[in-house]
Amino acid sequence: MPTAQDMLFRTLADPTRRAIFERLCRMGGQTVAALTAEAGVSQPAVSKHLGVLKRAGLVRDRHQGRQTHYSAEVKALRPLLDWTSEMAGFWAKRIDMLEDLLKRMDQ
Amino acid sequence: MTEAAAELRTVIVEREIGYPPEKIWRALTQPHLLQEWLMQSDFAPEPDREFTFRGDWGSVQCRVVEVEPYRSLSYTWGAMGLESVVTWTLAPSPKGTHLRMEQTGFRADQQQAYQGAKFGWKRMIEKLEQVMADEESAA
Numbered sequence: 576m577p578t579a580q581d582m583l584f585r586t587l588a589d590p591t592r593r594a595i596f597e598r599l600c601r602m603g604g605q606t607v608a609a610l611t612a613e614a615g616v617s618q619p620a621v622s623k624h625l626g627v628l629k630r631a632g633l634v635r636d637r638h639q640g641r642q643t644h645y646s647a648e649v650k651a652l653r654p655l656l657d658w659t660s661e662m663a664g665f666w667a668k669r670i671d672m673l674e675d676l677l678k679r680m681d682q
Numbered sequence: 683m684t685e686a687a688a689e690l691r692t693v694i695v696e697r698e699i700g701y702p703p704e705k706i707w708r709a710l711t712q713p714h715l716l717q718e719w720l721m722q723s724d725f726a727p728e729p730d731r732e733f734t735f736r737g738d739w740g741s742v743q744c745r746v747v748e749v750e751p752y753r754s755l756s757y758t759w760g761a762m763g764l765e766s767v768v769t770w771t772l773a774p775s776p777k778g779t780h781l782r783m784e785q786t787g788f789r790a791d792q793q794q795a796y797q798g799a800k801f802g803w804k805r806m807i808e809k810l811e812q813v814m815a816d817e818e819s820a821a
Binding site: 659662663666667669670672673674675676677680 | 695
């Protein structure tokens with residue numbers, strides 16, 4: 576669905592967030608502290624980015640004692656790798672808008 | 683290049699619309715109407731005419747291929763360094779019009795280049811594809 580793709584685009588448009596995600600892809604599971612050491616931003620900022628990534632389905636978290644380990648869900652990127660489903664979503668949305676316009680043209 | 687990679691990819695969207703072809707044709711061909719549902723453009727329904735669709739995210743370079751008033755319209759669609767052809771077909775139906783959009787021309791092996799151009803992180807996509815392939819073969 577185009578909405579899922581929109582969300583992935585928006586989520587990965589932020590360079591800091593993308594860097595965190597790339598790191599998780601490269602290094603596997605990481606704690607917030609380890610990610611903060613690399614990210615060049617504060618721990619609350621990193622946590623906020625992780626929250627956005629999690630809502631987009633791009634990362635999952637696992638609690639272990641007082642630590643939370645994050646890891647990448649690379650499968651969530653699959654919609655972006657499929658050109659045909661992306662364009663089908665684009666056109667379906669545009670044709671919805673065309674139908675709305677046709678209704679307005681009636682008046 | 684494998685045979686599968688050379689295959690053309692096609693996207694088809696079809697819709698029954700409760701208005702006659704003449705009215706839909708106006709929305710497909712008049713720039714002031716096109717911009718309401720698709721994008722801003724300097725389109726005119728003349729064969730070989732070159733025009734540009736402009737969106738918030740960038741522009742699409744196009745050229746009119748074929749015009750058959752109230753029946754079909756096709757133009758090339760060049761974006762992200764790749765070209766495809768968009769063909770609109772309008773057929774009268776009991777409800778009004780059967781509208782069909784077909785976009786074709788991308789080869790499967792251009793997929794990666796398209797994604798790379800789009801994100802500017804082609805290498806990462808390649809890595810991710812590898813990771814996904816590895817995960818799948820491990821599963």
